[in-house]
Amino acid sequence: MIRIVSLKKSFNGAPVLAGVDFEIHEGETVVIIGRSGGGKSVLLKHLCGLLKPDDGEVWVDDENIVPLSERQLAPIRRKFGFLFQGAALFDSLTLFENVAFPLREKRTFSEEEITRRVEEALEIVGLAGAGHKKPAELSGGMKKRAGLARAVVGTPKYLLYDEPTTGLDPIRADTINNLILRLRDRYQVTGVAVTHDMASAYKIADRIAMLHEGRIHTVGTPAQIQATTDPIVRQFIHGIADISQEVQSGNTTTH
Amino acid sequence: MLRAMSDLLKRLWQNLLGLVSQFGGVLLLFLDIVRTIFTCRPRMGETVEQLYKIGWQSQAVVVITGAFTGMVFAVQTGLQFHKVKMDTAVGPVVAIAMLRELAPVLTGLMVAGRVGAAIAAELGTMKVTEQLDALRSMGTSPTDYLAAPRFCALVLGLPMLTAEAMACGIGAGFLVAVHMLNIDPAYYWYNMLKFTAVKDVMAGLIKSVFFAVFIALIACHKGFNAEEGAEGVGRATTQAVVVSSLTILIANFFIAVVFNAIVPI
Numbered sequence: 001m002i003r004i005v006s007l008k009k010s011f012n013g014a015p016v017l018a019g020v021d022f023e024i025h026e027g028e029t030v031v032i033i034g035r036s037g038g039g040k041s042v043l044l045k046h047l048c049g050l051l052k053p054d055d056g057e058v059w060v061d062d063e064n065i066v067p068l069s070e071r072q073l074a075p076i077r078r079k080f081g082f083l084f085q086g087a088a089l090f091d092s093l094t095l096f097e098n099v100a101f102p103l104r105e106k107r108t109f110s111e112e113e114i115t116r117r118v119e120e121a122l123e124i125v126g127l128a129g130a131g132h133k134k135p136a137e138l139s140g141g142m143k144k145r146a147g148l149a150r151a152v153v154g155t156p157k158y159l160l161y162d163e164p165t166t167g168l169d170p171i172r173a174d175t176i177n178n179l180i181l182r183l184r185d186r187y188q189v190t191g192v193a194v195t196h197d198m199a200s201a202y203k204i205a206d207r208i209a210m211l212h213e214g215r216i217h218t219v220g221t222p223a224q225i226q227a228t229t230d231p232i233v234r235q236f237i238h239g240i241a242d243i244s245q246e247v248q249s250g251n252t253t254t255h
Numbered sequence: 256m257l258r259a260m261s262d263l264l265k266r267l268w269q270n271l272l273g274l275v276s277q278f279g280g281v282l283l284l285f286l287d288i289v290r291t292i293f294t295c296r297p298r299m300g301e302t303v304e305q306l307y308k309i310g311w312q313s314q315a316v317v318v319i320t321g322a323f324t325g326m327v328f329a330v331q332t333g334l335q336f337h338k339v340k341m342d343t344a345v346g347p348v349v350a351i352a353m354l355r356e357l358a359p360v361l362t363g364l365m366v367a368g369r370v371g372a373a374i375a376a377e378l379g380t381m382k383v384t385e386q387l388d389a390l391r392s393m394g395t396s397p398t399d400y401l402a403a404p405r406f407c408a409l410v411l412g413l414p415m416l417t418a419e420a421m422a423c424g425i426g427a428g429f430l431v432a433v434h435m436l437n438i439d440p441a442y443y444w445y446n447m448l449k450f451t452a453v454k455d456v457m458a459g460l461i462k463s464v465f466f467a468v469f470i471a472l473i474a475c476h477k478g479f480n481a482e483e484g485a486e487g488v489g490r491a492t493t494q495a496v497v498v499s500s501l502t503i504l505i506a507n508f509f510i511a512v513v514f515n516a517i518v519p520i
Contacts, residue, residue, distance in 0.1 A: 045388070048392055050388050050391055050392060070391070070396060071396065073394075074394035074395075074396070075394065076394075077391065077392055077393065077394040078393070078394040080392060082388075082389065082392040082393075084385045084388065084389055085385070086384055086385060088384060088385040088386050088388065088389035089386075089389075090381075090386055090389070091380075091381075091386070101393065102393045105393055105394065105395050154393075160392075
């Protein structure tokens with residue numbers, strides 16, 4: 001379980017997280033939605049200690065990771081798989097080497113075991129046979145899938161997805177969504193995804209949390225979020241620029 | 256007037272703080288690398304790969320730099336010494352200059368330009384494309400995986416390149432002196448050996464180890480701290496080359512003074 005307590009973070013004096021309190025339960029997939037620049041990726045990076053908060057606590061499996069040093073964080077981070085927005089594949093390595101990287105770093109697997117696991121992960125994401133390619137030879141969608149393969153190959157307990165479908169066409173985006181669901185069912189991982197893509201959020205989420213003005217504004221199941229009358233949530237999920245229109249439409253709906 | 260002075264002082268103070276902060280960052284990186292080298296598993300594969308990139312692939316640049324520096328130095332000293340009938344002193348002058356100063360400094364500057372820039376650009380690009388975060392997210396320290404192998408490769412490679420530059424400079428100087436300035440090769444060689452010693456070679460090689468440490472630390476630090484975007488990577492690369500080159504030139508003077516005090520010429 002991951003528990004976030006009164007998490008605060010600011011950059012150059014501008015507050016991004018203004019006291020986030022939230023819990024992520026074992027085995028569920030939580031999607032965090034919110035406006036661009038609203039601190040979603042910042043929140044995600046705090047979960048595995050990639051960023052240090054100004055104040056607050058992040059508990060991973062009953063251990064507060066905030067005071068830990070980089071070296072103390074290493075074993076905690078190995079519980080996580082992270083799909084970065086741009087996939088963040090290592091340019092100098094082939095696709096196979098990229099996916100094998102977390103396994104090789106653990107130094108507990110034989111080369112045969114690594115080869116078997118990497119090929120299995122590449123097959124799951126539909127990239128079987130592409131292991132010899134360098135990241136520069138891959139399309140955006142292939143990079144995302146390769147990043148996903150690298151994130152899951154070590155069978156982590158927690159999977160963090162930063163904008164898993166951003167920049168992909170609807171069909172590719174749905175492929176990624178299906179992959180996330182398949183991975184959840186196959187490995188029973190706890191997932192946290194950050195996205196603006198509401199179709200993706202409704203599809204993969206057990207719960208959706210909206211981050212607004214540095215705090216968790218609303219939490220609910222996809223059905224609850226779709227049915228909400230909260231004007232801020234409705235404005236976001238329906239993509240309405242002017243909130244006064246949404247307040248009026250919300251009032252009309254309520255009455 | 257008072258306001259302008261106050262602004263100037265404030266800016267100077269901020270620059271000083273920035274400089275102290277940069278120096279602190281470099282020092283912490285150095286301590287982290289030393290800890291990695293002595294406590295963690297060595298990454299031999301990455302170190303050998305970097306040694307190939309940093310050492311082997313820099314040879315052409317270093318050989319040309321060393322050879323032509325030795326040649327031009329032989330020509331200039333030969334023409335001057337000829338006026339006072341000291342032609343055979345060209346050998347020791349070229350040799351000592353190459354061994355103690357020119358080979359280590361020029362090799363350091365060439366490597367700072369070629370390798371320092373490459374390291375800062377590569378690590379900077381990794382920073383802005385979240386590859387460093389990806390490494391950290393997998394429990395791998397960028398210091399262990401990226402900085403320590405580059406540091407070790409430079410500390411091993413730069414003295415070897417410096418030795419190569421020394422040999423090329425002295426050899427090319429000899430050829431120019433003998434074939435262009437018509438200096439007797441036997442006298443040239445005899446005088447060169449008479450006035451040079453192992454300590455001259457050691458002075459140059461020890462300097463090159465210091466220069467390697469400066470280049471590796473500054474380039475890695477600038478790369479790891481590159482700001483967002485292509486402009487940030489470009490700025491980090493430029494700063495890595497400029498700062499490491501200036502550090503080499505300034506440190507060279509102090510190392511020479513200290514070395515001469517310990518082991519007089």
